Amino acid sequence: MMRRWLAPFVLFVFSSTAWAWSDHASLLWPLVRTQPALLEPSLKVESLETFVRDEAPGLAVLLAGHEAMARERFPYYAARPDALAFKASAENPRDAFLRAIRVNPTLSYALYRQTTVEDPAIAPGLVKSFEDLSFLAGGVSHDSIVYVALTPGQLVAPAHVLASGSDEPDFGLDIGLFEDNNTEFAADYGFGTQPFGNPNLDYSSQAPFHMGFYHLDWVTRKAQPDLLRTYPEWRVSLYRALSRFAFETGHAYWGWRFAGWGLHYIGDLTQPYHAQPLPGVNTVEALWAVARGKTGEAIQLVSNRHGVLESYQYQRVQQSLDQKNWSSTILAAVASADDVPAFDESTVREVLSKESVAAGRELDAVLERNMPPRYVSDPEFEWTGSGEEAAIVVTVASDRGEQAITTLDSIVAKQMLRFSRFAQAWINDARAVWSTQAAAGEATP
Numbered sequence: 001m002m003r004r005w006l007a008p009f010v011l012f013v014f015s016s017t018a019w020a021w022s023d024h025a026s027l028l029w030p031l032v033r034t035q036p037a038l039l040e041p042s043l044k045v046e047s048l049e050t051f052v053r054d055e056a057p058g059l060a061v062l063l064a065g066h067e068a069m070a071r072e073r074f075p076y077y078a079a080r081p082d083a084l085a086f087k088a089s090a091e092n093p094r095d096a097f098l099r100a101i102r103v104n105p106t107l108s109y110a111l112y113r114q115t116t117v118e119d120p121a122i123a124p125g126l127v128k129s130f131e132d133l134s135f136l137a138g139g140v141s142h143d144s145i146v147y148v149a150l151t152p153g154q155l156v157a158p159a160h161v162l163a164s165g166s167d168e169p170d171f172g173l174d175i176g177l178f179e180d181n182n183t184e185f186a187a188d189y190g191f192g193t194q195p196f197g198n199p200n201l202d203y204s205s206q207a208p209f210h211m212g213f214y215h216l217d218w219v220t221r222k223a224q225p226d227l228l229r230t231y232p233e234w235r236v237s238l239y240r241a242l243s244r245f246a247f248e249t250g251h252a253y254w255g256w257r258f259a260g261w262g263l264h265y266i267g268d269l270t271q272p273y274h275a276q277p278l279p280g281v282n283t284v285e286a287l288w289a290v291a292r293g294k295t296g297e298a299i300q301l302v303s304n305r306h307g308v309l310e311s312y313q314y315q316r317v318q319q320s321l322d323q324k325n326w327s328s329t330i331l332a333a334v335a336s337a338d339d340v341p342a343f344d345e346s347t348v349r350e351v352l353s354k355e356s357v358a359a360g361r362e363l364d365a366v367l368e369r370n371m372p373p374r375y376v377s378d379p380e381f382e383w384t385g386s387g388e389e390a391a392i393v394v395t396v397a398s399d400r401g402e403q404a405i406t407t408l409d410s411i412v413a414k415q416m417l418r419f420s421r422f423a424q425a426w427i428n429d430a431r432a433v434w435s436t437q438a439a440a441g442e443a444t445p
């Protein structure tokens with residue numbers, strides 16, 4: 001009965017929004033720019049092909065071990081079909097590797113980094129466009145980013161590789177992986193049909209990888225078991241294993257790039273709308289909405305608040321970055337790294353996403369009280385594609401006053417404090433392996 005009542009939920013929720021924080025690389029910059037060890041250009045750039053070819057036998061062992069662990073450890077994990085297991089003897093090791101880790105194999109995985117507001121001007125011949133890196137049409141955020149090409153052997157700083165890598169999963173790595181997404185490779189990947197969202201929309205198909213619903217209440221678990229099929233925790237674990245392996249085998253560039261990939265999902269999960277389907281709506285309210293036939297309205301409101309939050313956050317971060325205003329409320333929160341936990345395999349589920357879930361209700365309430373009512377309280381309105389994204393800060397100021405800006409900045413800063421703590425935890429974890437390796441390397445004649 002419950003299943004039938006809530007059926008529209010699966011189809012419509014998240015059909016349009018699945019980006020979370022836009023431009024993860026710029027968001028990370030205020031945190032890493034003050035860490036000198038990460039700013040030294042000490043990493044030798046190498047192609048994915050070289051890394052995979054050089055380390056193929058070890059990678060085969062590592063990935064087999066990780067798969068066995070994943071099947072045991074993650075309750076709703078979709079096992080990787082055995083036929084995709086990486087073999088050192090593969091004819092095309094790079095392609096076999098990409099399919100073994102089940103990312104979209106059609107991307108270029110090119111050598112590049114994203115520039116920051118602190119970079120000097122880049123020679124035009126070195127600029128790479130978003131189209132060189134992704135098959136997606138650039139969103140509002142990607143169009144304004146300058147990427148620069150890197151060449152094998154060149155030296156680059158860990159901060160740049162990590163920050164750039166942390167935006168890369170939004171280039172399409174997780175797009176088209178479900179069997180109903182109509183891609184050449186998805187039928188082999190074993191993820192089954194897309195658990196929620198619209199399988200015909202690009203961004204929608206990455207949502208189950210960038211949202212993690214690890215703390216659903218019993219009603220939702222019973223009524224919507226498909227919401228349990230989310231994978232960011234597995235992605236983080238896999239990229240952590242690859243990052244460590246790359247450091248340990250002397251490929252520090254890939255160590256930091258894989259660390260960047262993992263950091264993306266950590267960043268996404270700091271966003272409360274990515275850690276639970278309906279923040280601000282408790283079980284009783286959800287059932288009441290169902291009973292009144294108002295489920296669609298509740299979902300539309302949450303979807304709008306999700307989008308409005310991300311647009312506002314993006315615009316405020318971008319304004320402060322453009323002004324290099326590192327002490328603005330939001331950038332200072334990103335850089336604070338207070339009370340940093342130790343990172344281990346249980347952190348994503350047991351600590352990070354629990355904290356994000358706990359933050360959802362307050363965040364949702366603050367948005368409801370301080371954003372223009374049309375954006376957050378009108379179920380007839382659709383935020384995505386409204387054309388109002390770029391002017392959101394001006395509109396909030398004129399409709400709700402400067403006090404609303406102050407209040408919204410501080411609730412966004414609260415989310416950024418969480419981002420900062422868990423991002424720094426992740427960085428510390430990667431640095432520990434990296435520096436052990438560097439020290440061992442120096443000791444060897």
Ligand SMILES: [Zn+2]
Nearest residue numbers: 019020210268
């Ligand atoms: Zn994402």
